Amino acid sequence: MSERVATAEAVASEAVVSEALRSWSAAISDLARAVKAxxxxxxxxxxxxxxxxxxxxxxxxxxxxxxxxxxxxxxxxxxxxxxxxxxxxxxxxxxxxxxxxxxxxxxxxxxxxxxxxxxxxxxxxxxxxxxxxxxxxxxxxxxxxxxxxxxxxxxxxxxxxxxxxxxxxxxxxxxxxxxxxxxxxxxxxxxxxxxxxxxAIDELSRANDALRAHQGVLDRAEQQHRRLLELALDDVGLPRLVSWLATTVGASVTVEGVDRSVLAHATDSVYVPPPSHAPPRARRRPSSLRERYELVELRPSPAGDGATTAWETPIVLGGEVAGRLWITGATSAPEAVERRTVERFALVAAFELLKERHGIEVEARLSQAVLTELLRQDGDEVPAGLAGRAAALGCDLEAPHTVVVLDVGTSAREDRYDTLPRVAQVAEAVAAQERDRAGRTLVGIHDGALVLLLPAGRADRDHLRRLLPRLEQVTTPQPISAVIAGTGTSPAGHAASYRAARNALQLVRRPGEGRILDLADLGVHGLVLEAGPAPGLSAFARRLLDPLERHDRRHGAALLTTLRAWLREDCSTPATAVALVVHRNTVAHRLRRIEELLGHPLRSPSLLLQLQLAVVVRDVEEIGAEP
CATH class of the missing domain: 3.30.450.40 (GAF domain)
Incomplete structure (x- = not known):
């Protein structure tokens, strides 16, 4: 019931945002008509x-x-x-x-x-x-x-x-x-x-020719401003607005985010990108009112990298710099009318970014709700209502999807949910070029883990290698670990894949090291994690390892820990000593004691196989028992 309420609230929030944007557009239209009249x-x-x-x-x-x-x-x-x-x-x-x-x-x-x-x-x-x-x-x-x-x-x-x-x-x-x-x-x-x-007309009536020229400039500026407002009211989107400005000023136009990511660009002829030597803008309130609006000239660097003069103005939203607007490739410096047009365009661009921000937040909440409900289903069929909500987001749950679970390095639940809209935005930006041949990626937090439900064709290591560094910029400076779980179409299969991948994260986590693993990479571990330890396997592991565990409890020893490390280090005594930070003689003594308790030499291939399987089963059981 709580998930349905959350979904209803998210849909209601989207409706409120849409109504607010329509009211805002109507208000701007009313003001534009009043100015024109x-x-x-x-x-x-x-x-x-x-x-x-x-x-x-x-x-x-x-x-x-x-x-x-x-x-x-x-x-x-x-x-x-x-x-x-x-x-x-x-x-x-x-x-x-x-x-x-x-x-x-x-x-x-x-x-x-x-x-x-x-x-x-x-x-x-x-x-x-x-x-x-x-x-x-x-x-x-x-x-x-x-x-x-x-x-x-x-x-x-x-x-x-x-x-x-x-x-x-x-x-x-x-x-x-x-x-x-x-x-x-x-x-x-x-x-x-x-x-x-x-x-001026009253005072300079004798300068009729000059006044006509001045009037033409003013008319052109007013026509440009009116056309800009018309495009904004028609909700054509940032790319078409940028294309209009490029044609108007006869140059290349680029809108960047504060991290220098390109949000939209267009050109009147040959596109000229912004200069690479320009430093990123800080997300701060401009230090002066002139800085908030002024179109600033940026000359080529002294190194002579072939760049031409560029002009730049900030895009300010909520008192902070939300992006920057570049004019490049112009044959001459912008005239006064063009400068004013560019500065006014920055206001419209701020409104477009505000609309996009609201839309991303609403879609992120809906994606979260759909993903949460999907992973809590225990059947093989996707409920019709859930499939419809996913389809509205561009995700076809009837098609094969792969579950990917990530450890983003955050601990506080509030911190994770604060970063969710930004994580969703980054994930969609990286996958945008693949949207035409694969559906939408669902992103959400489930039981404290970041979960991606990717179309099966997109769930590969190359995609994650492009995605994870971008996610690390908005979540944590620490490397992110990711586990690719099973691919399927049933909710029960997705839920099982999620649990297996979540447990695998606990198994492979190493401080300060990010990893991308497929469950298939874990061999026996992956098979046991995916299927879960059967009762017969659990009994087998307890029976084989019981002498070591009883000895450790009675004497405060570390025989089972030493055995785990020895198997992990390919049965190398020196490597085990380094991993446990003990002397190699200590490791050798413990291995002899293990052989005495088990009654067989550790070099026996049959015993080694049984011990490896028993330790894997015990690892998976211990992970599943963690709160």
Whole structure:
């Protein structure tokens, strides 16, 4: 029942994410139409405040802009707030950017000064905002979120949303508010650009030819921005967006992750990759507002590796660098219009990465739920409901699959589940080129082990050798061990393969050493692990090894341990002494004592075969008895 609830919750979560993305796209479309229609600035900013409330679930909203001296914040657009409250903020009780005395500061002023999002879960508990508490009581709100309207130079204002009840703000809500604030900043800049353009027309009417050229540039920039928003709203995906930008700027365009992995690339003619000497970007908040947006020129290295000049700008998501955008192979430096287009494109790319991140998290939870339910089945037939959920993920459970169990080196259960979405993303990225001829890989945590259910054609050592180093980057710096278990189609067979591979990991684990093993590589061990020790084999092992175990318990000796090591080291006394860190004479004495207790010489081929089988059975039994 718990697995069905988990699956239902995962499906519900995916529906919520999809609905949120549709609401976001509708909001951006509404703003784009308002910008295109040249609505008055107050009306446009009122739309921004309204959309923020509807998208994130607030009761009131306002967009405040700094006055020219940057001394006060003035409400230029509002939703849900009373006119009396807006008038008080703009006249009687102004919001000072720099508080003249304690108790009169405000979160909105702090967001403008520092260029960061400021949240207040409960204004009643904030000692530094005494005047704000009185205003909040009069207007009827308890919590607020203030996101700065960032530009290339400094914040121009803030988007403030209010809640009538005290509440905490999730990371997703903060990200949406910040992205909406960034689009609001673009809208304000566009409106101000129109005002500036009109002023220029009034002032420079005699320079008609120059104005026509300037108008053409502005029209081209606005057309590019409008087309970019249309493509984003059509949900064409990051590759098509990158292809559009490459055609627009007439150069090669590459979007990279912070680890320099290529997420998408395109070119207008011959593709030119980003320079290899560029260092990876750190996942940190940009040190300045200019760094957040600016298209930076990167000249070729002094070593003269043949690289040409490139331009790069960060892709910022949630205050951290989530990737970078490269322009390469351009015949000349980007013009002002092209620079602005590239910088605006970085905002759209951030939204695409946010959608992809949500989709990966939802698919990872669904993959986890399907894999968990599959490994807990005990029949030969796949339930129809389970097969349908797997098919929705691109996995055909009727086709042969191979179970692979990995030891990722993490101990805390929370740590393992925190890394699951990233592990799923890496596993899919490595296998993407094989998706057309083999189905999806299911990834999940089962009883504390990382499990992959791979299509049979993909479960080979070469695939794992490509996969494991990438997984080690997101899970642990220690090498990862992997065991390839049986291939089949029945749930019961997959569950048995999982148990055998899990036990094999315990058998072959060596600290600091990663290994890739097939159960077939383990010989007798693999056969016993896969089938489990039969009652007759267990009785045989107990009967043969009982004299040694009784002697060890009575005298505190280590005869059975010595026998295991001697067999593992190909019956070499010197190698056994090294493995046990004892003198070789000690090993020789123990071997003579074993021969006395068993009544046969150890060099007897028949006895050696029996001892090897008995030790294997005992190893498997001890692993199965571990909690």
């Amino acid at each position: 040249a609505e008055p600035l107050e009306v446009l900013l009122g739309r921004v405040a309204e959309q923020a409330c509807r998208l994130i679930g607030f009761d009131f909203g306002a967009v405040m802009l700094a006055d020219p001296p940057r001394e006060r914040l003035l409400v230029r657009g509002a939703f849900g707030l009373s006119e009396a409250y807006v008038d008080r903020l703009n006249t009687d009780v102004p919001l000072r950017v720099h508080a003249p005395e304690p108790g009169v500061d405000a979160p909105a002023a702090r967001a403008l000064r520092e260029g960061v999002t400021v949240t207040a879960a409960d204004i009643a508990g904030l000692p530094d905002f005494e005047r704000l508490r009185r205003l909040a009581e009069d207007e009827g709100y308890r919590a607020l979120l203030a996101a700065p309207l960032l530009t290339a130079d400094e914040p121009m204002g803030v988007l403030v949303t209010y809640s009538a009840r005290a509440r905490d703000f999730s990371a997703a809500e903060v990200e949406l508010a910040e992205l909406l604030a960034e689009h609001a900043a673009v809208a304000v800049e566009t409106a101000r650009l129109r005002e500036s353009e009109q002023h």
